[in-house]
Amino acid sequence: MHKGSSVASPSLPKEKLLSMYRKMVLIRRFEERAGQQYGLGKIAGFCHLYIGQEAVAVGANEAMRPDDYMIAAYREHGHALARGADPGMVMAELFGRTGGYSKGKGGSMHIFDVEHHFYGGYGIVGGQIPLATGMAFASRYRNEGRVTVCFFGEAAANQGSFHESLNMASKWKLPVIYVCENNRYGMGTAIVRTAAVAEIYKRSAGYAMRGEQADGMDALKMHDALADCLEHCRAGKGPVLLEARTYRFRGHSMADPATYRTKTEVEEERKNDPIPRLRDYIVGNKLADDGELDAIDAEVKASCEQAVKFADASPEPSVDELWRDTIVAEGEEDVRPRQRVLDAQVSWPEWPGPRDFDVRWEIEPKEPTAQDEKAQLAARAEERNKQGNGRATTTV
Amino acid sequence: MPEIMYREALNQALAEEMERDRRVFLIGEEVGKYQGAFKVSQGLLDRFGSARVVDAPISELGFTGLGIGAAMIGLRPVVEMMTWNFAILAMDQIVNNAAKLRHMSGGQLRCPIVFRGPGGAGGRLSSQHSQALESNYTNFPGLKVIAPATPADAKGMLKSAIRDENPVVMFEGERLYALKGEVPEGEHLVPLGKADVKREGKDVTFITWSRMYYFCEQAAQELQKEGISAEILDLRTLRPLDEEAIVASVKKTNRAVVVEEGWPHSGVGAQVVDVIQSRAFDWLDAPVLRVTGLDVNMSYAANLENATQPDAEKIKAAAKKVLYVEKQ
Secondary structure, eight states, X not given: OOSSOOOOOTTOOHHHHHHHHHHHXXXXXXXXXXXXXXXXXXXXXXXXXXXXXXXXXXXXXXXXXXXXXXXXXXXXXXXXXXXXXXXXXXXXXXXTOTTSTTTTSSOTTOOOBGGGTBOOOOOSTTTHHHHHHXXXXXXXXXXXXXXXXXXXXXXXXXSHHHHHHHHHHHHTTOOEEEEEEEOSEETTEEHHHHOSSOSGGGGGGGGTOEEEEEETTOHHHHHHHHHHHHHHHHTTOOOEEEEEEOOOSSOSSTTOOOTTSOHHHHHHHHTTOHHHHHHHHHHHTTSSOHHHHHHHHHHHHHHHHHHHHHHHHSOOOOGXXXXXXXXXXXXXXXXXHHHHHHOOOOOOOOOOOTTSSOOOOOSSOOOOOHHHHHHXXXXXXXXXXXXXXXXXXXXX | OXXXXXXXXXXXXXXXXXXXXXXXXXXXTTSSTTOOTTSTTXXXXXXXXXXTXXXXXXXXXXXXXXXXXXXXXXXXXXXXXXXXXXXXXXXXXXXXXXXXXXXXXXXXXXXOOEEEEEESOOSSOTTTTOXXXXXXXXXOTTOEEEOOOSXXXXXXXXXHHHHSSSOEEEEEETTTTTOEEEOOSSOOOOXXXXXXXXXXXXXXXXXXXXXXXXXXXXXXXXXXXXXXXXXXXXXXXXXXXXXXXXXXXXXXXXXXXXXXXXXXXXXXXXXXXXXXXXXXXXXXSSOOEEEOOOSSOOOXXXXXXXXXXXXXXXXHHHHHHHTTOSOO
């Protein structure tokens, strides 16, 4: 039994729904395996699991174009996987092995998959929000029609970086969607205890920008909300603050037993589990039967099994690696992880060169000169003469 | 060669690089309509438009991070700090993002960006506005740090910094902007990471950078009259440090005085002394001395402000000490 049911998203074809289902199950199984491997000592440091929040990243990603930009915080394994990252290489990164996306240098909090336009992976609360703003600035600057989708938790909305970013993004109409994943707790502190306005989307009002709330436990609603926001951004109407109401079923990190929440609360929220909810929708609308979905479950389970094996077999990075990837040497190329690790052919983003584009954007149109003003006045006078009645209109 | 001001040299560098590369834009407080708090960006708004000369809100953390995000995906921002004192608000972005993007992404991303603005004492501005903060940034792997003293170096190094593939932190001198010097017209690049012997000498080496170079020059000229020949090594780049140039000069003169505007504790000069003791110990004829700002907060009162900073007298005294020409 689930609280509330999905509103049909009539335009979503079966393949899309199954892809969403597959990715959500993948994230769930992957994170369960990560938790288990943490317990076995294969993963160390911080490890923040995404279990419970899968619908947010997956619903959003399925509405985005592959060449849109995505960036997240430190609970980001799910976003990388939703974007298309290789589960074995994400797991290898968690293991601190050379087969990881960052050669084992970043770990759980710093997954980057630039091939799939996933730009990390940041461990300072709210620190990625200005970066997203800058990526959207670059989009607008190069007039490339891409939207940046930036994920962060509700507690990050108390950082200055959030407020400074929203102000600039709105003032300059940047194509960026700030997706606040409100799971109600910043580590162990409930947002209602630290925020004067705990409904984060309302903060958009202070920056004259669009603010929305969406059910983050429902992949279809997330998808539709994002699709709408993306359209808004691509139409040049500026940024959106989208608050996704969600819940993490586990503690803040593997080190957190989450004693600040009652058992009843967690149990109640688990009834909202986004995965059975999507499955029920698919089966209920006869888009697929249980057999088909079970087959996806089994395939995903096997791929997570494989991911752990891959990570386990991947060697530790060589000590020489310490001296790479700090300063870019002259002529040095960027590392393409799937090519490096799996010898795969990858299509890597190529940015326009020094004179490959024109900057047509004017943030502030040039102010009229005295001459312009004279010309304008003359034009208005002529307009009035044409009207013939000698009366000026009330609008200027 | 035309003589122009330090601020004009920077302006030339910006204009030339923006002309040749549309990826370059300038963002900061008052850079556009106001023409720059120190007039470095004079005329650029008219020439390049408001998307390339961006008047930012007073949100140092925000617009610094915005620049870094744009650099990650292929632009080449120049972020102007009205002064480095205010950039302390942006330090999280510079240190935790710009300096670490390449590393955290395992070599997938690069961050070609310049953070620039004036550092050091401006004159009667008290403690919050008078800090020489170079050593705050030289501590971090992943950053390059430069501090040119002359207009020619200012132009050549800013152009090189904009073309560099890494984040570069550039300290200009609040008191240097109006200073004039010969600057080559057009293409003039000064490589990062290379120190410059600004004055040849044989008895003692002054190792310094930015505004302190001029006090060293004054001290050297006065010492010359007393028969002491001082060499001046202008580091220009503080990270990476040109260790070869430091060692070569010390091997030549056998004595060194390191002069910096900032505080002594954990200052860049301490690092220079470490290079000397570990790589040129056997060539030293005296302990290396440092002349630094005093280990106190800067005061407003003129006499206190003057007493806090290094000057030619203090440098001369240190030189004589390492030469054992005066009783200690």
